Amino acid sequence: MYYRRKILFAILEAFEGTLSHTKLQKILFLVTRKQAEKSFDFVPYKFGSFSFQANQDLLTLTKRGFLSNQISNKTSNWVFESSDNYFHALKKEDQAAIKQTIKEVDGLTQKEMVRYTYRKYPYFAINSQIASELLTNEELEKVALQKREFKEQAFFTIGYEGISLEKYLNKLIINGVRLLCDVRKNPLSMKYGFSKNQLKHACESIGINYMHIPELGIESNKRADLKSINDYNRLFDEYEKTTLVENNDQLEKILDLTNSFQRIAITCFEKEPCMCHRSRVANSLKKLPAWDIEQKNL
Incomplete structure (x- = not known):
């Protein structure tokens, strides 16, 4: 079992086996703030800090019978009933992080817990739908200061190799990206969060538009035997x-999209642009007569 899932079990154990969906996300978030190497990453979501990976893990554990997901008209709870003791299977520093968090949130209702995370970590409240109900005007100003406003156009390239979905999304948020263009031919990934529907849902849930442009992709079989930089x-x-010449209209489309959305990014897998065809897309865009837009790899 993944170690990070033992963290989830241990937190539920520490709270008598039951936590609401929101409470578990907030407690897990506070626990990870105390970890040198975080078990989960988070994004600013509709109700504050949220980990897509943790939510997916919880759903997977439910399907496998380790947890139950009890949903009623008023509450949604994760319930863990087991005689196994996962807390004692954790590293000492992670046990300490959970114990400290228990003291930190002792006596807080769910609403108070959410408010507490907003006050302490205002960046994670920037997309909240309920911040205005929970925070004072002064506190809302602190949240507003976390939102970066960009007036100038910008074009980015980004790969998801080696980073979590949440870290990837935070890069887009911090740089004010408003549209993500997926230039993979076949947008499927063994890595959670980066297949087309998953990535589209994640982007749109934090206010970033998603578009797939398969015409600018490379067939998978052509990548099969690549070993060196020369390959x-x-x-x-x-x-x-070939592809870029034959699909010049798609390059023009990206130019139009950049003019419409002001700040867009194209994405593929590889971390280094030189190992990815997106760098050639970016170079071809620079050659368009009307292109005068700053480019940067994230």
Whole structure:
């Protein structure tokens, strides 16, 4: 079992086996603030800090019979009933993080717990639908200061290799990206969060538009035997002479989208742009007569 899932079990154990969906997210968030290497990452969501990965883990554990997800008209609870003791299976520092968090939130209702996280970590309240109900005007101003406002146009490229969905999304948020263009031919991934529907849902739930542009992708079979930088360069040289020439209208489309959304990003898998065809898309965009937009890799 993944260690991070033992953290979830241990938190539920510490709270007598039952926590509402919102409370568990907030407690887990506070626990991870005390970890040197965080078990889960979070994004600013509709009700504050939220981990897509933790939510997916909880759903998976429910399907496997480790948890039950009890939903009624008024409450939604994760329930863990087991004689196993996962708390004592944790590292000492993670046990301490949970104990400290228990003291931190002792006696708080769910609403008070949410308010507490907003006050202490205002960045995670920037997309909240209930912040105005919970915070004073002064506290709301602190939240507003976490929102970055950009007037200038910008174009970004970003790969998801080696980072969580939440870290990836935070990069988009911090840089004011309003539209993510997926330039993979087949937007499927073994990594949670990065298949088309998952990524589209995650983006749109935090206010970022998503668009798939498969015409600018590369067939998977052409990537099969790439071993050296020379192999990649040969593939991308061919891609530049064929796919990008044949799909110049899609490059013009990206120009139009940038003018409409002001700040957009194109995405694929590889961390390094030189190992990814998105770098060639970016270079081709620079050659368009009307292109005069700053480019940056995230």
